[in-house]
Amino acid sequence: MAKFERKGKKGMPAISTASLPDIVFMLLFFFMVSTTLRETELFVRIKLPEATEVVKLEKKSLVSYIYIGPPATQYQKVFGTDSRIQLNDSFKTLVDIRDFISSEREALSEADRAFLTTSLKIHEETRMGIVTDVKQELRKASALKISYASRRMEQKK
């Protein structure tokens, strides 16, 4: 049996920092994987309404976004202050929604097409008129799965 021997010296040995890069790399990879760089620049102001019964949107790749809100300050000269629709990177009108949905659908593989979800990001001050019109367009395009984007609010009790 080996004996455990004190090797003469006393005092605390310095902690090796050799594993520091490993730890940092681990964190680095975590953030690299979880990062989503914002793909679309928002032209409209969006303050989402609050709700308590929200569910998470699964599978980001199956989600397409429609933004509705008043144009940002620098665009108000051209587009006014009334709520507008933004698809991808530009202001669009109602008639463009169908094309948008069909192109989003094309981009998915055939097996996934049925699961296409449309997330409606709508400013809370928007009137329902435009929202109803968009919903009708989505029905016509038979993109029936939608999600009203909203912020999670803790239940007030």
Place this chain on the structure above:
Amino acid sequence: MARTTPEINGGSLADIAFLLLIFFLVTTTMNVDTGLARMLPPMPEDKNQDTQQDVKQRNIFTVLINKSDRLLVEDQPMDIGMLREKTKEFIMNPQNDTDLPEKQTVEVEYFGNVEVGKGVISLQNDRGTSYRMYMLVQNELVAAVNELREQVARGKFGKSYNDLPEDQQKAVQKVIPQRISEAEPKSVGGKK
């Protein structure tokens, strides 16, 4: 004496990694998209066809929101705070009230034969309704259904609805169905 290449100092590796780490920390948006999930009804095939289904008046729970964000529930003005309780009462119909929805007996897995209400919640809004109000109402309606499901799950399985396995959740969904119909838009209150 053979000249050896001096070893590169690895001490700065950590600094480089830190730099990258900070870059990704800053650019990261960890937002999980959350929202109220909803299915739109499919577009009716034939436009001329009257799609108004014949549903008995007692089975419909009408929620109207007007353009100044006021609520009219079953022909009575109502405060948003009351809506949840009222909706729960409508779905469950605990006293078998004749004004509240009929029930039919359905066989559901795990539950056996249960009485399920036939009620449908009909939500109608004006073009001038604000989206915030609309979402508040939607939220209250969904909350009512979720609370009832939670109750049923607790009573039957002794667990929270969210912790149940999928097939049990499906069974609870059958007992407490979420039937919220967003009516065909009607132009009331003039064009905007």
